[in-house]
Amino acid sequence: MVKVIAIANQKGGVGKTTTTVNLAACLAQKGRKVLLIDSDPQGNSTSGLGFDKRDIKKCIYDTLIDDVPMKELIIHSSYDNLDVLPATIQLAGAEIELVSLMNREGRLKSSLERVKHDYDYVLIDCPPSLGLLTINALTAASSVLIPIQCEFYALEGVSQLMNTIKLVQRNLNPALKLEGVVMTMYDARTNLSADVVDEVKKYFETKMYNTIIPRNVRLSEAPSHGQPVIVYDPKSKGAMVYQELAREVIGDE
Numbered sequence: 001m002v003k004v005i006a007i008a009n010q011k012g013g014v015g016k017t018t019t020t021v022n023l024a025a026c027l028a029q030k031g032r033k034v035l036l037i038d039s040d041p042q043g044n045s046t047s048g049l050g051f052d053k054r055d056i057k058k059c060i061y062d063t064l065i066d067d068v069p070m071k072e073l074i075i076h077s078s079y080d081n082l083d084v085l086p087a088t089i090q091l092a093g094a095e096i097e098l099v100s101l102m103n104r105e106g107r108l109k110s111s112l113e114r115v116k117h118d119y120d121y122v123l124i125d126c127p128p129s130l131g132l133l134t135i136n137a138l139t140a141a142s143s144v145l146i147p148i149q150c151e152f153y154a155l156e157g158v159s160q161l162m163n164t165i166k167l168v169q170r171n172l173n174p175a176l177k178l179e180g181v182v183m184t185m186y187d188a189r190t191n192l193s194a195d196v197v198d199e200v201k202k203y204f205e206t207k208m209y210n211t212i213i214p215r216n217v218r219l220s221e222a223p224s225h226g227q228p229v230i231v232y233d234p235k236s237k238g239a240m241v242y243q244e245l246a247r248e249v250i251g252d253e
């Protein structure tokens with residue numbers, strides 16, 4: 001059975017894309033067939049997987065707005081078992097264009113229906129908003145994974161995200177589950193991070209991954225801000241934590 005996981009948090013810069021790209025690479029490395037759907041107009045998952053967005057002529061926008069079959073838009077990545085539905089800046093216009101379309105919340109779900117059975121996992125990288133792109137992702141998903149940055153304001157805004165998830169469960173996708181919460185950018189040198197982890201654990205009660213993603217120097221010093229780096233490299237320490245997360249995700253397959 002294919003598992004469709006939306007990686008969502010409307011707060012910007014919490015590690016959605018970095019988690020999505022690296023989790024996708026690790027699941028693929030474990031032999032699972034993976035489709036990464038880039039649903040963020042910034043297209044950082046697309047560029048993070050090594051694609052030059054200037055070379056991409058058609059993207060997720062074309063299936064959401066113009067009903068181009070998703071199969072025609074999916075491209076293979078340089079990783080075995082990992083395909084991508086790319087995003088370009090054109091997607092920024094979709095949020096408003098979707099408003100007047102029929103089935104505006106369910107267009108990604110309908111389009112994905114025809115290809116999802118080719119995969120074991122579909123991961124959807126959501127934009128930092130609770131607009132129609134995120135609603136489409138939550139409607140298409142079987143579960144939602146929430147990355148939360150280990151910082152003082154970690155839980156700020158999470159209640160809006162939870163309200164949106166409940167709204168989608170009630171009206172659009174009753175089968176949607178909470179996959180889990182993953183803490184990102186943990187820095188053991190500050191006591192604050194440990195307090196934040198406790199606070200988040202309490203907020204979500206049992207829904208929590210054991211894997212905590214540490215602050216990674218390579219990522220925080222990435223040359224252009226906002227461009228996540230693939231840390232998947234079997235020998236790198238940074239990759240090991242995403243492999244651990246992949247094991248947890250596979251754990252309840």
Ligand SMILES: Nc1ncnc2c1ncn2[C@@H]1O[C@H](COP(=O)(O)OP(=O)(O)OP(=O)(O)O)[C@@H](O)[C@H]1O
Pocket residue numbers: 011012013014015016017018019040042044126127128184185186213214215216217219220221222224225226227228229
């Ligand atoms: N574990 C980490 N340690 C240090 N820096 C990180 C880590 N994960 C991500 N970053 C850096 O933080 C920034 C934001 O990460 P990322 O783009 O994954 O977040 P996002 O939630 O997808 O952002 P947006 O809301 O803009 O879509 C990037 O510069 C990235 O390289």
